[in-house]
Amino acid sequence: RNYMLYIIYYIYWRTLMFANNADLSGLWGCAMSNKKERQLNCEVLRIVAMLMIVCLHYFGKGGLLGKPSDPELTAAGYTIWFLEALCLSAVNLYVLISGYFGGGTYSLQRPFRIWKQVFFYSVIIGIAAGIIGGQKPDIYRIFTYIFPIVTEHYWFATSYIILCLLMPFFDAGFAYFDKRQIKSIILVMLLLFSISKTVLPMQLPWDKYGYDAFWFMVLYLTGGYLRRYGVEQIKSRAQAALLYLGSVAMIFASFLVLRMVFLKTGKLEDLINYSYTYNYLFCYTAAVGGFIFFVNTWQDSPVLKRLRKPIELLSGATFGVYLIHEHIELRSQWPKWFHCEEQRTQSVGGLLVHMIFTVLTVYIICTAIEIIRFNIARLIFHRR
Numbered sequence: 001r002n003y004m005l006y007i008i009y010y011i012y013w014r015t016l017m018f019a020n021n022a023d024l025s026g027l028w029g030c031a032m033s034n035k036k037e038r039q040l041n042c043e044v045l046r047i048v049a050m051l052m053i054v055c056l057h058y059f060g061k062g063g064l065l066g067k068p069s070d071p072e073l074t075a076a077g078y079t080i081w082f083l084e085a086l087c088l089s090a091v092n093l094y095v096l097i098s099g100y101f102g103g104g105t106y107s108l109q110r111p112f113r114i115w116k117q118v119f120f121y122s123v124i125i126g127i128a129a130g131i132i133g134g135q136k137p138d139i140y141r142i143f144t145y146i147f148p149i150v151t152e153h154y155w156f157a158t159s160y161i162i163l164c165l166l167m168p169f170f171d172a173g174f175a176y177f178d179k180r181q182i183k184s185i186i187l188v189m190l191l192l193f194s195i196s197k198t199v200l201p202m203q204l205p206w207d208k209y210g211y212d213a214f215w216f217m218v219l220y221l222t223g224g225y226l227r228r229y230g231v232e233q234i235k236s237r238a239q240a241a242l243l244y245l246g247s248v249a250m251i252f253a254s255f256l257v258l259r260m261v262f263l264k265t266g267k268l269e270d271l272i273n274y275s276y277t278y279n280y281l282f283c284y285t286a287a288v289g290g291f292i293f294f295v296n297t298w299q300d301s302p303v304l305k306r307l308r309k310p311i312e313l314l315s316g317a318t319f320g321v322y323l324i325h326e327h328i329e330l331r332s333q334w335p336k337w338f339h340c341e342e343q344r345t346q347s348v349g350g351l352l353v354h355m356i357f358t359v360l361t362v363y364i365i366c367t368a369i370e371i372i373r374f375n376i377a378r379l380i381f382h383r384r
Helices: 002-020 040-060 075-087 090-100 109-133 139-146 155-176 179-199 213-229 237-265 281-295 302-306 308-316 318-325 341-345 348-381
Strands: none
Touching: 040 075, 040 090, 040 281, 040 302, 040 308, 040 318, 040 348, 075 237, 075 341, 075 348, 090 155, 090 213, 090 281, 109 139, 109 155, 109 318, 155 179, 155 213, 179 213, 179 281, 213 281, 237 281, 302 308, 308 318, 318 348, 341 348
16 A cells, blocks of 8 residues: 555656646647737637537536437527537637647647646546545556547547647648648648538548547648638628627538438438537638637737736636546536536526536636646746
8 A cells, every 4th residue: 555655646746747847828828939928819719718618518528418319309408509509619719729820939849748737637637536436447547547648538639739740841831832822722621621521411431520630730721821811701800700600500500400301201310410520611610700700809908908917827727627627537527516417407597507607617616726736836846
């Protein structure tokens, strides 16, 4: 038992030291370099997008989505599927931010810094869950803790680290190719990984629903293109908002139409919620619209400037929020603690109140843990 305590203590100490160098800005910093001030409207976007991601996990991990083919779907059920469409573009938004602010000096420390923070939470929460639960984890669980990237403990981190290794090649491509060539590359990639799966009523062999590095490459290139050339057809925030809301409406409309077809014919059951994937064309356009809206909003807002410190503090902790609440030992537990699945039978008002309370509580607790982790690491290791 003493040996086990020593091992646990050693792992904790080493992971804390590893995580010390993980910048509080986390994975999705909006600053092009640490010497430049962050663009506050994008920092607000990161906070909003993480809240949207927690909402997605509230619905998905909480069991609220149920079966889309359920003939007895209630008003609350339809509301859940609409809110799911409203939040679906959040993951795409984060990768667009990376592409938009990419092109700076590349360093291999970036993917390594991400890995350290992922490794820290993967191991520490795993150890804590084993101690509190009193159960001995199996060998697969242990490997999941220790090798979170190769086991896809956090699928987003795995895909993003692969993207990080390819970023210098994409950035060099932007310097080498002209606007027309880059647009052609993006359109071809969209045709392969998004448009084809959107228009063809079948499961394509390479379609991973956007949970892969290939789709992240499309988003990274799109973000880089938006920064350099923008979108000529979108000249105002109203048009950007219309693109976002229209895309959300198309996602939800696809759900309603295919559900109606199934209820009348008994066919296409597997495709009812097919539009609810990250690489679906309208999820992509929703992310582009939402991103352009935030980039063109509050650029010189005096209110945001006065709130710079709390905004940067909250946005910097977003990656920690993701790593904590989406840990393999917690992702299915916190929805049970808040009795999320029971909300399927509640009124629309009751559902919304419970969702807002739960999402904000999870977000605030995880943010506080991440800030404490960072400050403890900085206090210990910066004063040695």
